[in-house]
Amino acid sequence: MATLKEEKNKRVKKTDKEKNQMLELFRQMYLIRQFELACGENYTKGNIRGFLHLYIGQEATAVGSISCLEEEDYIITHYRDHGHAIARGLDVNRSMAELFGKKTGLSKGKGGSMHLFDSAKKFMGGHAIVGGQFPVATGLALACQYKKTGGLVVCYFGDGSTNQGTYHETLNLASVWNLPILFILENNKYGMGSAIDRVRAGGEDFYTGVDTYDIPAAQVNGMDVLAVKEATEIAVKKVRQTGGPFYLECKTFRFVGHSLADGQKYRKSNEITEWEKQDPLVKFPKWIKSAGIATDKDLEKIKSEVNKTVEKSVEFAETSEEPSKSELDDDIYKK
Amino acid sequence: MREAIKKGLEEALDTDPNVLIMGEDIGEYGGAYAVTDGFLSKFGPERIKDTPISEATFIGTGIGAAAAGLRPVIELMSISFSLVGFDQIVNMAANIRYMSGGQIDVPMVIRAPTGAGVQLAATHSQSFETWLAEVPGIFCVCPSNPKDALGLLRSSIKNNNPVIFAEPALLYGLKGDVPDEYYEIPLGSASISQEGNDISLVSYGAGMKILHETSEILAKENISCEIIDLRSLSPIDYDTIGESVKKTNRLVAVDTARKNGGIMAEVVANVQESFNDWLDGPIVRIGADDVPWPYNKNLEAEAYPSSEKISEKILKTLI
Numbered sequence: 001m002a003t004l005k006e007e008k009n010k011r012v013k014k015t016d017k018e019k020n021q022m023l024e025l026f027r028q029m030y031l032i033r034q035f036e037l038a039c040g041e042n043y044t045k046g047n048i049r050g051f052l053h054l055y056i057g058q059e060a061t062a063v064g065s066i067s068c069l070e071e072e073d074y075i076i077t078h079y080r081d082h083g084h085a086i087a088r089g090l091d092v093n094r095s096m097a098e099l100f101g102k103k104t105g106l107s108k109g110k111g112g113s114m115h116l117f118d119s120a121k122k123f124m125g126g127h128a129i130v131g132g133q134f135p136v137a138t139g140l141a142l143a144c145q146y147k148k149t150g151g152l153v154v155c156y157f158g159d160g161s162t163n164q165g166t167y168h169e170t171l172n173l174a175s176v177w178n179l180p181i182l183f184i185l186e187n188n189k190y191g192m193g194s195a196i197d198r199v200r201a202g203g204e205d206f207y208t209g210v211d212t213y214d215i216p217a218a219q220v221n222g223m224d225v226l227a228v229k230e231a232t233e234i235a236v237k238k239v240r241q242t243g244g245p246f247y248l249e250c251k252t253f254r255f256v257g258h259s260l261a262d263g264q265k266y267r268k269s270n271e272i273t274e275w276e277k278q279d280p281l282v283k284f285p286k287w288i289k290s291a292g293i294a295t296d297k298d299l300e301k302i303k304s305e306v307n308k309t310v311e312k313s314v315e316f317a318e319t320s321e322e323p324s325k326s327e328l329d330d331d332i333y334k335k
Numbered sequence: 336m337r338e339a340i341k342k343g344l345e346e347a348l349d350t351d352p353n354v355l356i357m358g359e360d361i362g363e364y365g366g367a368y369a370v371t372d373g374f375l376s377k378f379g380p381e382r383i384k385d386t387p388i389s390e391a392t393f394i395g396t397g398i399g400a401a402a403a404g405l406r407p408v409i410e411l412m413s414i415s416f417s418l419v420g421f422d423q424i425v426n427m428a429a430n431i432r433y434m435s436g437g438q439i440d441v442p443m444v445i446r447a448p449t450g451a452g453v454q455l456a457a458t459h460s461q462s463f464e465t466w467l468a469e470v471p472g473i474f475c476v477c478p479s480n481p482k483d484a485l486g487l488l489r490s491s492i493k494n495n496n497p498v499i500f501a502e503p504a505l506l507y508g509l510k511g512d513v514p515d516e517y518y519e520i521p522l523g524s525a526s527i528s529q530e531g532n533d534i535s536l537v538s539y540g541a542g543m544k545i546l547h548e549t550s551e552i553l554a555k556e557n558i559s560c561e562i563i564d565l566r567s568l569s570p571i572d573y574d575t576i577g578e579s580v581k582k583t584n585r586l587v588a589v590d591t592a593r594k595n596g597g598i599m600a601e602v603v604a605n606v607q608e609s610f611n612d613w614l615d616g617p618i619v620r621i622g623a624d625d626v627p628w629p630y631n632k633n634l635e636a637e638a639y640p641s642s643e644k645i646s647e648k649i650l651k652t653l654i
Binding site for chain 1: 363378381384386387389391392393394395396397398399400401404405407422426427431432434435436437439440442455471472474495496567603635
């Protein structure tokens with residue numbers, strides 16, 4: 001898989017379309033970062049309650065991979081779901097309002113941070129039981145196959161979920177039934193506070209173990225948005241060609257705790273500082289400038305627009321109505 | 336009974352291309368209880384899907400398929416095996432609609448043999464429809480005869496929510512009339528299985544046979560029993576139960592599942608709350624003994640409620 005440096009050397013001259021794509025990748029990653037920072041701030045203020053899991057550090061994985069999908073493709077993910085939601089283009093105001101538990105939220109304030117949904121965008125949730133999304137992803141893929149929609153399912157999961165039975169069951173079934181699923185592992189080295197080497201037999205690389213299920217697999221630097229994009233393009237193409245599954249492991253890292261309640265006592269010394277050297281929000285804009293795609297001024301303009309978007313989303317969430325008490329038993333059953 | 340369920344499934348497969356069936360050994364083998372025998376050759380492997388022994392995953396596969404517009408019917412070999420997939424049924428199927436603010440529907444039926452009485456011992460004889468009936472977001476039904484089985488199955492497959500369709504393992508061979516003309520039985524409706532004046536007896540599924548036997552014993556004492564078939568454990572039709580209690584002023588609730596925490600505890604508490612003024616005596620509740628189901632035939636029968644035990648308790652308590 002190409003690294004940023006190779007990519008730079010390979011493509012010196014870019015078309016306007018390509019330049020705009022690069023800037024869009026940056027805009028999305030920056031939006032996720034600012035959205036998450038705003039979430040953290042509002043959690044501290046007490047505007048957001050429950051559990052809050054931030055995606056800070058992992059932005060390149062969601063943005064790079066989702067940029068390769070089509071409208072008919074489904075996305076299903078884990079509880080650290082804000083990044084995927086934003087990369088899929090879910091409404092930022094309604095996402096923030098959901099975190100604030102407001103009526104204008106994506107799920108009318110009934111789901112919260114861990115359960116973001118937008119069926120119109122085929123964004124099938126944020127799921128908060130670790131590994132619970134695997135079987136549902138399989139069913140979405142079965143429907144794609146059965147109805148011959150040409151669509152596929154991207155199922156995101158963390159390294160922690162790979163010790164659940166549903167992980168192994170689902171890889172098996174997706175292979176046996178040849179279902180169009182792209183499994184994307186976000187290997188951030190920790191399942192909450194448990195480092196991989198403390199809970200997993202077989203080392204820190206997962207993609208090699210997928211041979212058992214006869215599923216093609218690859219590994220990519222999940223901190224490098226272009227590498228993720230390129231790897232996903234290949235993976236998506238393969239899934240569409242074969243109709244069957246593909247497994248992509250993204251090596252990534254969260255710069256913050258598991259949730260806002262996490263003191264990170266389990267971290268190895270200097271680990272965060274080392275990984276921060278790969279911060280996609282530092283490296284990618286630097287590359288954009290060196291490749292002549294945009295200037296500091298261009299990037300500042302994007303940042304300023306995103307900052308406004310995030311500020312507005314907080315304002316929207318703050319000023320939105322609470323759900324009325326009469327809505328308590330709405331949405332349980334479909335008539 | 337088996338034929339009625341089979342007919343309901345065949346009808347759905349014939350009329351709705353979005354219906355498909357998934358489960359362990361439902362295709363080539365023909366189903367553990369032979370309900371889907373012959374389906375594979377008639378409907379093909381795309382719609383009759385043999386699954387690996389991975390309950391959590393094939394139940395969840397049903398959820399995803401339903402969320403994407405299909406109408407899957409999942410067969411479990413035993414409702415005891417639902418425990419392996421409980422996370423998918425409870426956390427996922429039941430909650431997704433609510434958590435998404437009503438954006439995602441899960442029109443899925445989970446069929447599962449339930450109950451004791453066939454010497455399958457502790458892990459294959461339980462009645463977890465009583466647990467699942469507690470969960471908001473799913474319907475839960477259990478027929479006691481072929482006619483109801485077909486009517487309830489038609490409604491279950493057409494319903495736009497997850498439905499637990501519990502089939503008493505004891506009753507697959509039960510014979511009974513099934514009308515030729517098309518009918519459906521709405522979920523959430525109990526039925527009066529026999530009219531009477533002196534005592535209301537309520538149960539469901541395999542308990543109904545015991546209630547009719549009890550009624551025959553009590554008839555010899557000139558006691559006339561009204562018999563109510565709950566049919567639906569979620570929601571429960573308190574109107575039908577209440578009307579009967581208003582008439583007879585006495586209620587006896589019988590569960591073939593364990594008594595402790597059973598669905599009849601819920602029935603009794605609600606009747607007490609809502610219809611207390613019409614009761615002329617204490618409500619009698621009888622269930623299976625609170626023990627793991629034993630394999631031995633005599634021990635199993637000892638744990639199971641019987642018409643003798645029930646009529647004896649009624650005569651002692653209410654008369």
